[in-house]
Amino acid sequence: xxxxxxxxxxxxxxxxxxxxxxxxxxxxxxxxxxxxxxxxxxxxxxxxxxxxxxxxxx
Amino acid sequence: xxxxxxxxxxxxxxxxxxxxxxxxxxxxxxxxxxxxxxxxxxxxxxxxxxxxxxxxxxxxxxxxxxxxxxxxxxxxxxxxxxxxxxxxxxxxxxxxxxxxxxxxxxxxxxxxxxxxxxxxxxxxxxxxxxxxxxxxxxxxxxxxxxxxxxxxxxxxxxxxxxxxxxxxxxxxxxxxxxxxxxxxxxxxxxxxxxxxxxxxxxxxxxxxxxxxxxxxxxxxxxxxxxxxxxxxxxxxxxxxxxxxxxxxxxxxxxxxxxxxxxxxxxxxxxxxxxxxxxxxxxxxxxxxxxxxx
Numbered sequence: 001x002x003x004x005x006x007x008x009x010x011x012x013x014x015x016x017x018x019x020x021x022x023x024x025x026x027x028x029x030x031x032x033x034x035x036x037x038x039x040x041x042x043x044x045x046x047x048x049x050x051x052x053x054x055x056x057x058x
Numbered sequence: 059x060x061x062x063x064x065x066x067x068x069x070x071x072x073x074x075x076x077x078x079x080x081x082x083x084x085x086x087x088x089x090x091x092x093x094x095x096x097x098x099x100x101x102x103x104x105x106x107x108x109x110x111x112x113x114x115x116x117x118x119x120x121x122x123x124x125x126x127x128x129x130x131x132x133x134x135x136x137x138x139x140x141x142x143x144x145x146x147x148x149x150x151x152x153x154x155x156x157x158x159x160x161x162x163x164x165x166x167x168x169x170x171x172x173x174x175x176x177x178x179x180x181x182x183x184x185x186x187x188x189x190x191x192x193x194x195x196x197x198x199x200x201x202x203x204x205x206x207x208x209x210x211x212x213x214x215x216x217x218x219x220x221x222x223x224x225x226x227x228x229x230x231x232x233x234x235x236x237x238x239x240x241x242x243x244x245x246x247x248x249x250x251x252x253x254x255x256x257x258x259x260x261x262x263x264x265x266x267x268x269x270x271x272x273x274x275x276x277x278x279x280x281x282x283x284x285x286x287x288x289x290x291x292x293x294x295x296x297x298x299x300x301x302x303x304x305x306x307x308x309x310x311x312x313x314x315x316x317x318x319x320x321x322x323x324x325x326x327x328x329x330x331x332x333x334x335x336x337x338x339x340x341x342x343x344x345x346x347x348x349x350x351x
Contacts, residue, residue, distance in 0.1 A: 033268060040280035040287075047283040 073103035084161035095194070097163065101184035106152065112145065113152040116292055117250060118346070121153045123299035127244060129160025132199040133302060134236055135206045137246035138225050138329050139214030142274055143288070146251040147206060150297060151186070154204075165198050166206035171271060192235070199239045207232045209322065216260060216272035222252035223337060225330045230315075230322035233305070238312035242302040245325050247332040250295030253343050255279070294346025296336055300328070 039048055071079075077099070078085040088099045113119045127133065140146055147166050155161050167190035173179035188194045198205050208214060209228035217226070236243050257274040265273035279287040303325070311317055340347055 036264065036268060042284055044279075044281050044283045044287055046281045 073107075074100060077103040077106065081155050081161055084155050084163075087162065095165070095186075095188045095198075096180075096183035097165075097186045098184040101181065102163075102186065105181075105185055106155065109145075109148045109152050110156065113149055116290075117149065117254075117295045119149050119153070119250070119295040119297060120347070121150075121157055121297045121299070123301070124153055124157050125159065126299045126301050127154065127158060127204065128242075128302070129158070129162065130202065132202050132239070132241045133204050133244055134199075134232060134241050135164060135204065135244050135246050135299075136228075136232055136325060136329075137206075137208055137248055138223075138251075138333065139208035139210045140217060140222070140248070140251035141290075142215060142255040142257060142276070143290075144208075144215050145254065145290070146248045146297075147187075147208070149248070149251075149295060150206070150246065153297065162204055164206045165203045166208075167195055169212050171212065192231070195235050196239060199235075199241050205241075207235075209326075212271045216274065217252065217257065218260060219256040219258055223249070223333050225326055225333070228322045228326040230318045233318045233321045233325075234312045237305055237307050237318070238309050240309060242304045243325065244302045245300040245329050245332075247298045247300070247329045247336065248295065249298075249333060249336045249340065250293045250343075253293045254290035256291070291343075293343045294340075296340075296347060298332055298336060300332070 039045060043051065074085075074089075078089075085099070088097070091097075091099070127135070135150070137146065137150075147164070151164050154164055163186045166187045168182055168187040169190055172182055172187075173189060188198060195205060195207075209230075209232050210226045211229060213226050217224070232243070235241070255274070255276045255278075257276055259275045261273040261275060265271065276287075277291075278289055281287070282289075305321065307317070336347075
């Protein structure tokens with residue numbers, strides 16, 4: 001039996017990273033939802049394609 | 059000066075005054091009333107011109123058997139649901155307001171999900187709809203209101219094009235309510251609603267991700283820009299209101315599951331048969347039925 005603390009520096013920081021990862025994931029999900037809502041109920045998919053066409057053909 | 063006076067004549071009428079002029083009986087029935095569920099005559103008066111335009115000019119809705127709905131007292135309207143945006147309820151409401159000899163409002167029981175939509179929840183309440191709970195339904199019937207129920211629920215609204223006019227199994231709660239409160243049931247068959255937004259596919263992954271009951275793909279949604287995506291097809295509608303059914307069972311029978319389910323199925327098949335007959339008689343979805351019918 002080893003009775004010393006085997007926790008590394010990296011593992012000690014893990015909960016913070018996990019929280020950050022969760023926050024980033026939540027933010028991305030929120031952003032994707034907003035984009036889907038905006039495109040679907042705003043310009044529509046054809047409207048967005050038309051806009052991209054106008055931009056890229058310049 | 060004269061020009062200014064003429065321009066003032068073009069000013070739109072106050073919605074309440076306009077409603078009082080178009081349907082005086084409806085206006086005098088509900089003016090100044092405080093409703094515990096949040097009905098506002100003013101909001102109804104502001105919204106009804108749009109739905110009346112759809113009713114009279116766009117869908118050219120025909121209503122048969124409007125006299126079967128009593129002018130007073132409690133009753134439950136039960137119908138087939140359709141149309142992605144549930145306009146079927148709005149069309150019957152307009153018919154009741156402007157074509158009935160004793161106009162009255164319909165209190166539709168609406169699923170919780172609609173109340174979560176930003177800006178929509180308040181408007182739904184203010185135009186007469188009520189959150190679908192047993193307590194609310196019982197309260198409405200005690201208040202002698204006309205309650206509207208679509209027992210297919212939200213599944214009926216999101217029906218794909220291939221399953222149009224195929225009535226999904228009715229939730230039997232409305233029969234239980236009718237027996238326990240001794241209220242007559244009035245079946246309503248609506249033709250037209252299933253075709254206004256042809257739903258070619260439900261993208262379940264997006265619906266799940268967006269926490270929505272369905273994510274339809276129609277001819278216009280999500281392709282065209284706002285508001286073109288909401289433009290319905292100009293389909294001719296027919297609403298057939300059946301004679302009231304007095305179930306005649308004592309209130310204790312409301313807990314008899316077999317009986318309740320059997321009656322719910324009978325009413326569902328009755329509406330389905332009526333829909334099939336009306337569809338057979340129809341010439342086409344855009345021209346509707348012959349004038350003499």
